[in-house]
Amino acid sequence: MPRYRYKAVTAAGEILEGEIEAADRQAVIDGLHNQGNTPIRADQVTGRSPRSAGRLGLGSKRSRLGAESVVLTTRELATLLHAGMPIDRALSILADIAKDGPVRDFLEAVLKSVRGGSTLADALEPHKQSLPAYYIGLVRAGEAGGALEGVLTRLAESLERAQSLRETVRSAMYYPAFVLVMSVLTLVVLFTLVIPEFRPLFEESASGMPTSMAAVIALSDGLRDYWWVIVIAILALVLALRQQTRTTDGRRRRDRFVLQLPLVGDLVTKVEVARFARTLGTLLANGVMVLNALAITAETISNRELGGAVGGLASRLKQGEGLSGPLMELGLFPRLAVQLIQVGEESGQLEPMLLRVADIYDEEVKRTIQKLLALLVPVMTICIGILVAAIIATMLTAILSTYELAL
Numbered sequence: 001m002p003r004y005r006y007k008a009v010t011a012a013g014e015i016l017e018g019e020i021e022a023a024d025r026q027a028v029i030d031g032l033h034n035q036g037n038t039p040i041r042a043d044q045v046t047g048r049s050p051r052s053a054g055r056l057g058l059g060s061k062r063s064r065l066g067a068e069s070v071v072l073t074t075r076e077l078a079t080l081l082h083a084g085m086p087i088d089r090a091l092s093i094l095a096d097i098a099k100d101g102p103v104r105d106f107l108e109a110v111l112k113s114v115r116g117g118s119t120l121a122d123a124l125e126p127h128k129q130s131l132p133a134y135y136i137g138l139v140r141a142g143e144a145g146g147a148l149e150g151v152l153t154r155l156a157e158s159l160e161r162a163q164s165l166r167e168t169v170r171s172a173m174y175y176p177a178f179v180l181v182m183s184v185l186t187l188v189v190l191f192t193l194v195i196p197e198f199r200p201l202f203e204e205s206a207s208g209m210p211t212s213m214a215a216v217i218a219l220s221d222g223l224r225d226y227w228w229v230i231v232i233a234i235l236a237l238v239l240a241l242r243q244q245t246r247t248t249d250g251r252r253r254r255d256r257f258v259l260q261l262p263l264v265g266d267l268v269t270k271v272e273v274a275r276f277a278r279t280l281g282t283l284l285a286n287g288v289m290v291l292n293a294l295a296i297t298a299e300t301i302s303n304r305e306l307g308g309a310v311g312g313l314a315s316r317l318k319q320g321e322g323l324s325g326p327l328m329e330l331g332l333f334p335r336l337a338v339q340l341i342q343v344g345e346e347s348g349q350l351e352p353m354l355l356r357v358a359d360i361y362d363e364e365v366k367r368t369i370q371k372l373l374a375l376l377v378p379v380m381t382i383c384i385g386i387l388v389a390a391i392i393a394t395m396l397t398a399i400l401s402t403y404e405l406a407l
Contacts, residue, residue, distance in 0.1 A: 003045040004028045008037040019045060026122060043125075065130035067166065069103050071159040078152035087148075088114050106130065119143050132159070137296055138286055151286050158282050165274070165362055172369045176376050183384040188223070190391065195220040198395060213398035216391060252304040259305055259332070267368050272306050273337050274361035281354030291317060306332055323350070337361065 001021045006028055008016045016037060022028045025044065065073075073094065080090035088111060095107035106127055113123035121140035128136055135155065142151030199217055223230070244250040259265040279300050283293035291314055298311035309330050316326040324342035327333050337357050344353025 005043050005045050006032060008032045025125065026118070029122065065102055065106055065127075067159070067163050069100060070131060070135075071156060071163050073103060073107070074152055074159060075156040078149060078156055081149040081152065087120060120148065132300065137288070138283065142286055147286065154282055154285065158278050161278065161358070161362055162275070165271070165365060168366050169369060172373055176373060176380065179377055179380050183380065186384070186388065190388065191220040192224045195391075195395070196224065198399070201399065210398040210401055212394045216394055248304070252308065255303040255305040259303065263372060267365065267372065268303060269306070269332070269334065270361045270365045270368060272301050272303050273333055274358045274365060276301055276306075276310060277337070277341075277354045277361065278358035281351050281358060284354070285351040290323075334361075 001023065003019050003021050004025060005019050006017070020028060020031070022031065076094055077090055080093060081087065085093070091107055091111040091114060095104055095111055098104040098107055109127070110120070110123045113126075114120060119140070121136050121143055124131065124136050124139060138151050138155055139148070142148040195217060198213075241254075244254070258268055276297055280293055280297045283296060284290060288296070294314055294317065295311065298307050301307035301310060309332055313323070313326045313330075317323065322342070322345045324338050324345055327341065328335075328338045337360075340353055340357050340360075341350070344350040347353075
């Protein structure tokens, strides 16, 4: 009998992981349900690791669905279900009209599983690498409550907002990245091609080379002759940092440091608060129990420091406390977000208030990025300008002093 590695959330909101022998994946999921747990995933244990298996299957890097494809497919499926089509017919239509190969393969595989008697959530399990962490859990909750169409609609809206935020951040970074690259290229050309041309002028001078110019030329020689040392040092530093962040403690230390950075820490916090509020609000709105929803939400938070803190709230909620009090005591969430959550709890409108908080902080992130860019590009330009001006001034001063002494 095959063995399956499973992950689920208990009724107390704790993450449950382990391995079990079962006839098939559905038997594992049914067993977890019967124990009062909410299944997150169930993978058959094979000779290769789940990560290797993912690289060989539909979720591989070569055929993995992009975020835009997931959003579009979710929206189209919700629309077809709203029109009254059965799930298999809707999947068949989407597979026929799909132009992208990975999307078509994904839909055909899901359709095959659904026609074989699987639920949509079970059919999506083999492709979870291409989907957000909470996607399959929400679909499963929607199927259990007979509200799959509404769940998919909310999922599509949530994914669209998240995609919009990612696109805003990505497009906003193009110009600063271009300015940075051009600045580095300017300095490289200046130090490796321009400055060495002035060496003969000072070597032939009877007065010798001024100290400031000697320092500039020494730096130029170092960059030109030992550039490979600099490249190796940068690569070694990157590899060391990656190795450090492979461990849970290392990632948490890195994420804690990021939160403490000026401007950047505030931006990361706002991004994670928006993700936390939207995920938790969507889960609660679709009937997921609060402890289960909190455990699932903690796993979707990218910053390990914030994710660990959110996961630790379950023990407080078990004691009958609300969500806003423990969040305020953490001191990691913005005061406005916690106060709005408190208002939602007191008015019995926690789910819509969480979604409102997510909308507010999505807009806050966009405004913060615009402010950072408005500050970043001029600062970069001024710094590079000052550096280049200082080098040129040093060269001109040295040349003029040489000629004065010669006269």
